[in-house]
Amino acid sequence: MSKESPAPRSNPFADIAPALADYTDNVLFGDVWKRTQLSPRDRSLVTVACLVSLYRINEMPFHFKRALENGMTRDELIEAITHLAFYAGWPAASTALPIARKVFAEAI
DSSP states (O other): OOTTSOOOOOOTTTTTOHHHHHIIIIIITTTGGGOTTSOHHHHHHHHHHHHHHTTOTTTHHHHHHHHHHTTOOHHHHHHHHHHHHHHTOHHHHHHHHHHHHHHHHHTO
């Protein structure tokens, strides 16, 4: 591709932060997520745990869906959230559950 006609981007903030979009697409999802030391399923489990623990509700729907695509089952995702209630707190877990419910409903 030439510089005059860049490839269209699917990143939702490419228009306002093209460098951050590029790092997200090419470094985070292009390099980090493809490292072989952890499976995509394991990376999703770690990511879900962090997002739930830190109340990152904007990112939860995307990563819950990605976790399912990466081989986590619905039961495993709910079990992870339940387990996190004891380590990250009840509010963190109870905040994540309606988001998981919506992701599950949309996956049908």
